[in-house]
Amino acid sequence: xxxxxxxxxxxxxxxxxxxxxxxxxxxxxxxxxxxxxxxxxxxxxxxxxxxxxxxxxxxxxxxxxxxxxxxxxxxxxxxxxxxxxxxxxxxxxxxxxxxxxxxxxxxxxxxxxxxxxxxxxxxxxxxxxxxxxxxxxxxxxxxxxxxxxxxxxxxxxxxxxxxxxxxxxxxxxxxxxxxxxxxxxxxxxxxxxxxxxxxxxxxxxxxxxxxxxxxxxxxxxxxxxxxxxxxxxxxxxxxxxxxxxxxxxxxxxxxxxxxxxxxxxxxxxxxxxxxxxxxxx
Numbered sequence: 001x002x003x004x005x006x007x008x009x010x011x012x013x014x015x016x017x018x019x020x021x022x023x024x025x026x027x028x029x030x031x032x033x034x035x036x037x038x039x040x041x042x043x044x045x046x047x048x049x050x051x052x053x054x055x056x057x058x059x060x061x062x063x064x065x066x067x068x069x070x071x072x073x074x075x076x077x078x079x080x081x082x083x084x085x086x087x088x089x090x091x092x093x094x095x096x097x098x099x100x101x102x103x104x105x106x107x108x109x110x111x112x113x114x115x116x117x118x119x120x121x122x123x124x125x126x127x128x129x130x131x132x133x134x135x136x137x138x139x140x141x142x143x144x145x146x147x148x149x150x151x152x153x154x155x156x157x158x159x160x161x162x163x164x165x166x167x168x169x170x171x172x173x174x175x176x177x178x179x180x181x182x183x184x185x186x187x188x189x190x191x192x193x194x195x196x197x198x199x200x201x202x203x204x205x206x207x208x209x210x211x212x213x214x215x216x217x218x219x220x221x222x223x224x225x226x227x228x229x230x231x232x233x234x235x236x237x238x239x240x241x242x243x244x245x246x247x248x249x250x251x252x253x254x255x256x257x258x259x260x261x262x263x264x265x266x267x268x269x270x271x272x273x274x275x276x277x278x279x280x281x
Contacts, residue, residue: 004047004085006039017082024162026142034075052076052090066095107228109236111219115210118217127209129181130193130201134226136174138233138251141207141226143168145191145200152178152192159252166252234262 014035018028041055055076059069070092080088112135119128133139133147143159146168151157155175157168170178182192193201207225214221230251238247248259 004080004083004088005044006035006042006047010083011035011039014079014082018078022163024142027162030071031075031078034072035079037072038076038079047085047088049088049090052080052088056090056093060093066093069093070095105223105228107219107223107232109232111217111223112229112232114217114219115213115224118213121216122213124209125181126193127206127213129177130206131210131229132174132177133193135229135233136171137168138230138237139168140230140252141203144193144206147178147192148190149179149182149187149192150189152182161252164252164254166249168250231262234259238263 011032015028015032018031023031038055041058042051045051056069056073059072060066064072073090073092077089080086112131116128116131119125119131130144133144134141137157139146139157139159140161143161146157146159147170148157152170152175155170155172157170159166159168178192182188185192187194190198191200195201203226210224210226211221213219214224234247234251237250238244241247244256244259244263247263248256251259251262253259
């Protein structure tokens with residue numbers, strides 16, 4: 001069995017390996033964060049299976065969510081495979097499927113509308129339209145660059161992400177708003193949401209601008225981040241269609257199990273149904 005010592009050179013080689021495997025830049029950066037955290041933990045000592053298991057237990061003792069720990073383990077196992085050290089791979093943590101989400105994490109439609117109003121009252125039309133574009137199409141914030149003038153005119157954007165290409169429809173109401181905005185900003189071709197230098201907006205700036213709306217909108221900042229708009233789209237769509245397979249296609253998910261996470265609601269409606277059963281007399 002090969003001994004593995006984590007080094008900067010080995011991590012750089014792993015980065016190149018991921019690029020050749022056509023992983024997205026966001027995925028690569030996530031893997032890099034996870035491997036560097038592991039490197040900081042183990043230092044220069046040779047990695048053993050016992051050491052890897054101890055690292056997993058350390059993550060749990062630091063109260064990381066099980067899903068986060070499993071995501072880090074997936075990064076580690078990929079690194080071990082790359083290094084030719086399959087014997088070091090560790091098991092993920094089994095967890096019963098979550099059926100409820102916390103109410104302090106779920107963004108409601110009312111809160112979404114308050115965020116839109118806050119953006120409008122601040123005179124930030126671009127941010128208002130970014131929120132409506134993500135929530136009105138279900139795209140990822142990293143996919144905003146595919147919302148171009150050409151795509152909006154057609155009412156359909158072709159998004160390429162995680163090695164997959166999918167079609168995203170742009171409803172007429174959003175189409176009109178985006179084209180009017182592009183005209184006002186004198187954007188004739190290409191990406192609509194751009195910086196002053198013409199580059200697509202960075203997700204970090206969008207995240208920060210969204211957080212700045214929270215006080216005026218009276219919305220818990222813990223609920224306000226771009227991906228939660230995608231979750232809201234998923235819940236509203238599923239509430240109307242009740243077709244999880246179609247929703248998975250729209251969101252660009254390879255697995256329906258991923259889509260299930262998006263449509264989890266709070267326990268309030270389930271509690272009400274149980275109350276209505278009147279089985280306790």
